[in-house]
Amino acid sequence: xxxxxxxxxxxxxxxxxxxxxxxxxxxxxxxxxxxxxxxxxxxxxxxxxxxxxxxxxxxxxxxxxxxxxxxxxxxxxxxxxxxxxxxxxxxxxxxxxxxxxxxxxxxxxxxxxxxxxxxxxxxxxxxxxxxxxxxxxxxxxxxxxxxxxxxxxxxxxxxxxxxxxxxxxxxxxxxxxxxxxxxxxxxxxxxxxxxxxxxxxxxxxxxxxxxxxxxxxxxxxxxxxxxxxxxxxxxxxxxxxxxxxxxxxxxxxxxxxxxxxxxxxxxxxxxxxxxxxxxxxxxxxxxxxxxxxxxxxxxxxxxxxxxxxxxxxxxxxxxxxxxxxxxxxxxxxxxxxxxxxxxxxxxxxxxxxxxxxxxxxxxxxxxxxxxxxxxxxxxxxxxxxxxxxxxxxxxxxxxxxxxxxxxxxxxxxxxxxxxxxxxxxxxxxxxxxxxxxxxxxxxxxxxxxxxxxxxxxxxxxxxxxxxxxxxxxxxxxxxxxxxxxxx
RNA sequence: GGCGCCAUCGUCUAGAGGCCCAGGACGCCGCCCUUUCAAGGCGGAGAUCGCGGGUUCGAAUCCCGCUGGCGCUACCA
Numbered sequence: 001x002x003x004x005x006x007x008x009x010x011x012x013x014x015x016x017x018x019x020x021x022x023x024x025x026x027x028x029x030x031x032x033x034x035x036x037x038x039x040x041x042x043x044x045x046x047x048x049x050x051x052x053x054x055x056x057x058x059x060x061x062x063x064x065x066x067x068x069x070x071x072x073x074x075x076x077x078x079x080x081x082x083x084x085x086x087x088x089x090x091x092x093x094x095x096x097x098x099x100x101x102x103x104x105x106x107x108x109x110x111x112x113x114x115x116x117x118x119x120x121x122x123x124x125x126x127x128x129x130x131x132x133x134x135x136x137x138x139x140x141x142x143x144x145x146x147x148x149x150x151x152x153x154x155x156x157x158x159x160x161x162x163x164x165x166x167x168x169x170x171x172x173x174x175x176x177x178x179x180x181x182x183x184x185x186x187x188x189x190x191x192x193x194x195x196x197x198x199x200x201x202x203x204x205x206x207x208x209x210x211x212x213x214x215x216x217x218x219x220x221x222x223x224x225x226x227x228x229x230x231x232x233x234x235x236x237x238x239x240x241x242x243x244x245x246x247x248x249x250x251x252x253x254x255x256x257x258x259x260x261x262x263x264x265x266x267x268x269x270x271x272x273x274x275x276x277x278x279x280x281x282x283x284x285x286x287x288x289x290x291x292x293x294x295x296x297x298x299x300x301x302x303x304x305x306x307x308x309x310x311x312x313x314x315x316x317x318x319x320x321x322x323x324x325x326x327x328x329x330x331x332x333x334x335x336x337x338x339x340x341x342x343x344x345x346x347x348x349x350x351x352x353x354x355x356x357x358x359x360x361x362x363x364x365x366x367x368x369x370x371x372x373x374x375x376x377x378x379x380x381x382x383x384x385x386x387x388x389x390x391x392x393x394x395x396x397x398x399x400x401x402x403x404x405x406x407x408x409x410x411x412x413x414x415x416x417x418x419x420x421x422x423x424x425x426x427x428x429x430x431x432x433x434x435x436x437x438x439x440x441x442x443x444x445x446x447x448x449x450x451x452x453x454x455x456x457x458x459x460x461x462x463x464x465x466x467x468x469x470x471x472x473x474x475x476x477x478x479x480x481x482x483x484x485x486x487x
Numbered sequence: 488g489g490c491g492c493c494a495u496c497g498u499c500u501a502g503a504g505g506c507c508c509a510g511g512a513c514g515c516c517g518c519c520c521u522u523u524c525a526a527g528g529c530g531g532a533g534a535u536c537g538c539g540g541g542u543u544c545g546a547a548u549c550c551c552g553c554u555g556g557c558g559c560u561a562c563c564a
């Protein structure tokens with residue numbers, strides 16, 4: 001039997017990082033077994049539906065490199081892959097359950113249900129449907145009221161009131177639930193759409209899904225699902241509940257903890273490879289030491305039995321570190337192209353596009369080990385692209401020349417002269433400047449700082465002489481003169 | 488309130504009875520390297536394995552209780 005997993009988000013907003021972690025596990029499990037990974041849209045909540053989020057879902061998967069074999073935009077043998085286009089199948093399942101006596105129509109108004117719940121809460125009782133419509137008597141009466149008000153019914157599952165049901169979870173092992181605590185939950189809403197419970201089960205069966213991976217928060221609804229599988233005589237897929245991803249305060253990761261959208265991370269300069277690696281390591285590990293893991297290694301080694309049970313706090317500092325690792329280890333040509341694209345986005349509009357690829361290719365090796373986030377790239381190398389340096393005189397002088405602007409000016413003139421005569425390689429430049437520092441009785445470091453400011457306009461830069469070599473003699477001499485003249 | 492899940496350094500984790508008075512990573516601190524900033528190297532602090540009982544010659548690992556955290560408790564997923 002081939003393994004088939006699916007990522008089945010509800011298009012109600014921008015894809016959440018916690019859900020994407022589940023998608024990564026789904027993807028990994030399918031690829032590990034040479035099976036299929038499927039995308040299905042669960043758009044049954046018509047009130048929260050957000051059409052804009054639909055393209056964002058596939059965009060986020062594509063960004064992370066989670067290619068799916070079947071889905072709304074790629075088709076497949078079990079389509080359509082959008083629940084709103086499969087309404088008939090849920091109705092049919094509900095009808096079957098109704099006919100078998102495993103379900104019943106409920107005509108109660110939401111006003112009555114709300115009142116009931118409020119009262120039960122007040123009495124500190126567990127909120128639960130009182131089953132008024134479960135008996136034909138109650139149903140007939142409720143139906144008359146509903147029809148008078150022009151309301152439709154819902155279909156509820158007829159939960160047995162005694163007994164237990166056991167969930168065999170691939171990660172959490174067995175948990176047994178008392179059926180008496182399980183409500184007669186709604187499967188089909190009055191608008192004709194199924195709730196999650198019915199919808200996913202009918203679709204997974206039709207799409208031959210073998211493994212269901214989902215957040216831990218579903219574990220308490222699992223007994224309902226078990227009841228439906230049983231009533232419908234479906235072989236349940238492997239159920240694997242995943243530990244939650246938490247925010248720094250220990251509560252389920254949400255907007256208030258910061259970014260929960262992958263796009264926010266992408267825009268902040270995080271690489272998809274790093275994001276993938278990091279997310280895959282939330283709740284799963286390869287061994288006791290490996291942190292940086294390639295996609296191929298993940299696919300080769302990913303198994304459900306190495307998923308931990310305990311929830312994990314999303315540690316953005318580690319993500320950032322990992323991002324730096326990926327930047328440092330990336331092949332040079334890819335890195336240069338990535339940096340070039342980043343610069344095209346981040347450099348001021350006054351800098352001509354497209355950015356010179358050859359120039360970036362020379363700069364990239366100098367800054368790659370300094371950069372953790374792509375958004376830092378421009379700050380390290382903008383002076384290569386614009387001659388419009390603006391710096392404060394105070395910074396130019398620095399600590400060493402703070403009270404001696406005249407000395408600084410004289411030094412800069414000597415620097416320009418020495419540079420003009422030097423062979424234009426970083427080694428020769430460094431040798432010349434060290435000799436000059438000696439000559440004028442300055443510390444090499446102090447002189448270098450002065451030159452750095454004059455040539456780059458910044459206090460923190462890639463290695464000075466390598467930068468000068470790339471900048472070229474003319475631009476460097478011009479900048480040195482401008483700096484000298486400013487004093 | 489009810490039901491459920493979980494519990495190893497601040498954080499992510501290794502650990503499936505002796506290899507563990509607990510290993511790795513991020514972060515933090517110090518030193519080295521060094522023209523700035525990084526990167527890198529070396530070292531350090533940091534967990535009486537939530538608490539209390541068992542079982543066992545021996546427990547982070549098994550059992551029970553407690554406590555704590557989290558989740559669910561919708562015609563949302």
